[in-house]
Amino acid sequence: MDSAFAAIAERLKTATSVVALTGAGVSAESGIPTFRGPEGLWQHYKPEDLATPQAFARDPRLVWEWYDWRRQKIAPASPNPAHEVLAQLEQIVPDFLLITQNIDGLHRLAGSRRLIEMHGCIWQVRCLTEGTVYENREVPLSLLPPQCACGSMVRPDVVWFGESLSVEDQARAFAAAESADIFLTIGTSALVQPAASLPIVAKDRGAFVAEINPVPTPITPLVDSHLQGAAGVILPQILSILLKS
Ligand code: OAD
Numbered sequence: 001m002d003s004a005f006a007a008i009a010e011r012l013k014t015a016t017s018v019v020a021l022t023g024a025g026v027s028a029e030s031g032i033p034t035f036r037g038p039e040g041l042w043q044h045y046k047p048e049d050l051a052t053p054q055a056f057a058r059d060p061r062l063v064w065e066w067y068d069w070r071r072q073k074i075a076p077a078s079p080n081p082a083h084e085v086l087a088q089l090e091q092i093v094p095d096f097l098l099i100t101q102n103i104d105g106l107h108r109l110a111g112s113r114r115l116i117e118m119h120g121c122i123w124q125v126r127c128l129t130e131g132t133v134y135e136n137r138e139v140p141l142s143l144l145p146p147q148c149a150c151g152s153m154v155r156p157d158v159v160w161f162g163e164s165l166s167v168e169d170q171a172r173a174f175a176a177a178e179s180a181d182i183f184l185t186i187g188t189s190a191l192v193q194p195a196a197s198l199p200i201v202a203k204d205r206g207a208f209v210a211e212i213n214p215v216p217t218p219i220t221p222l223v224d225s226h227l228q229g230a231a232g233v234i235l236p237q238i239l240s241i242l243l244k245s
Contacts, residue, residue, distance in 0.1 A: 004225055008210055009241035015181040020086055021198050023122040025187020027104050029080040029232040036189050051160045064145040067156050074137040079110035080230035085239045087111035098178045101195050103158050120158035133157050136188050177202040183209045187231050190217040
């Protein structure tokens with residue numbers, strides 16, 4: 001396994017353009033539950049009851065209770081070594097882009113700035129009447145559903161199932177995947193589109209694709225290197241080899 005880490009470190013050293021895609025697994029070591037798997041959120045909750053525009057239209061209070069609970073889990077969490085290494089790679093690689101499906105804000109907290117939060121951010125809310133987006137960090141929320149100063153209800157500024165991602169974010173993410181020398185897919189089950197297509201697009205355009213995950217995923221057969229294990233353990237080892245070389 002060490003030689004696989006050294007091989008990636010060697011590639012990262014000479015790469016011009018690196019894209020990393022992360023999913024819930026990158027925050028697992030910060031104590032934030034993932035969605036799938038035996039302990040995943042979707043074992044206990046149904047996405048169609050909580051993470052769709054229809055669910056929100058039907059019962060905004062229920063949806064907000066779920067987000068309030070998730071905000072309470074995320075608020076005390078700190079970035080782990082995986083988030084920290086990705087923030088450091090941004091400083092080392094000439095052209096680095098981090099694309100995350102996570103809404104927990106931990107990459108930003110770790111210092112990542114060349115960052116696309118594809119599914120939005122749990123700390124941002126959007127007024128249903130005015131469309132304005134602003135930060136709300138109240139934990140727990142004192143009013144459910146929370147209201148805008150204009151008196152209208154707000155919703156979490158996140159992307160729900162059945163909703164489109166920002167056109168600009170998608171265009172930027174796919175353009176980066178197309179021109180990447182190295183594409184890292186980390187802590188994602190690679191099941192949700194369009195994020196799941198990014199490593200495939202990168203591979204088709206000639207990138208070296210490496211996956212970090214404790215278990216195989218649908219894209220494992222396509223990647224050049226599957227590093228089996230926890231992101232918070234593997235990424236620091238790769239960085240340490242990179243910094244010594
Ligand atoms: P998932 O819960 O589907 O997958 C998490 C992945 O992380 C799994 O493949 C785990 O094996 C892996 N994993 C767990 N612990 C890890 C660790 N310490 N290091 C590395 N990997 C680890 O989460 P996502 O792929 O992010 O969308 O799910 C994608 C989207 O589906 C989410 O953004 C969310 C969800 O429904 C929306 O809510 C729109």
